[in-house]
Amino acid sequence: MIEFGHGTHVGLRRTRNEDTYYADAGLGLFLVADGMGGHQHGEVASALVRDAVADLVTRGHSLVEAVRGADERLMAQAKGSPDALPMGTTIAALRLDANSYEVAWVGDSRIYLWQNGLRQISHDHSLVQELVAAGTLDPAQAARHPQRNVITQALGITAVDQLHIGMARGTLEPGMCFLLCSDGLTEEVSDAGIARIVERRDLAAQECVDHLLLAALDAGGSDNITVILARAN
Numbered sequence: 001m002i003e004f005g006h007g008t009h010v011g012l013r014r015t016r017n018e019d020t021y022y023a024d025a026g027l028g029l030f031l032v033a034d035g036m037g038g039h040q041h042g043e044v045a046s047a048l049v050r051d052a053v054a055d056l057v058t059r060g061h062s063l064v065e066a067v068r069g070a071d072e073r074l075m076a077q078a079k080g081s082p083d084a085l086p087m088g089t090t091i092a093a094l095r096l097d098a099n100s101y102e103v104a105w106v107g108d109s110r111i112y113l114w115q116n117g118l119r120q121i122s123h124d125h126s127l128v129q130e131l132v133a134a135g136t137l138d139p140a141q142a143a144r145h146p147q148r149n150v151i152t153q154a155l156g157i158t159a160v161d162q163l164h165i166g167m168a169r170g171t172l173e174p175g176m177c178f179l180l181c182s183d184g185l186t187e188e189v190s191d192a193g194i195a196r197i198v199e200r201r202d203l204a205a206q207e208c209v210d211h212l213l214l215a216a217l218d219a220g221g222s223d224n225i226t227v228i229l230a231r232a233n
Helices: 041-058 063-079 127-133 191-198 205-218
Strands: 002-009 019-024 029-036 091-096 100-106 110-114 118-120 166-171 177-181 225-232
Touching: 002 019, 002 205, 019 041, 019 225, 029 041, 029 177, 029 225, 041 063, 041 091, 063 091, 063 100, 091 110, 091 177, 091 225, 100 110, 110 191, 118 191, 177 191, 191 205, 205 225
Parallel strands: none
Antiparallel strands: 002 225, 019 029, 029 091, 091 100, 100 166, 110 118, 110 177, 177 225
16 A cells, blocks of 8 residues: 655746656555756746656656657657747656665656664766766765756657666665655755654655655745655555
8 A cells, every 4th residue: 555645836936847756555666756947948848758757658668668669759849839949857656566766867856765763775977966976076075066057868858769768676675765756855955854854754645745745845945846755564
């Protein structure tokens, strides 16, 4: 049995919410997408990818196949657009069945697993993360780096032959809790702050989501904020 909560907020400094999400316990599919491109292009991109992934998973495709197929649809849509503005989106997606989980991601929207502690199971496709991996930037400095929002992979923008879809899978165990979020949460709330809320089993999943959204708003709400929490009971 999966208990989940979900929510999104435009934040305190933006006029438009380019984030979107999908949550369907019956299908076992959860995803967050953070659109980019200016005007309404970010909204269009994230919504198109959300719908495409849900459609392809429903048709029996694996999560990675669905993300790649969504990218192809987004690329085709962008080519047919009358203006040349880029239209892209991140994605962080989770697929659950009775015995296993699978995650896939592109960009810097994140997936965390809580199991006796919180750990990030996605890896940001970002310039800062590349610098950390190369040993040229201290991880402690990454959160304050002026280029921390520069991403190196995005659906609809990265060339198809250069697109890297991150993925991981594992055995689903009772008590596991998955958090999917856009960077509007992680820019404002530390991993330790997130963990303090996610670990609270006196709160329903939806209450945890509400607390996380409020924590991001209280810390400044500089971007759109989207959160999904899914618990395996």
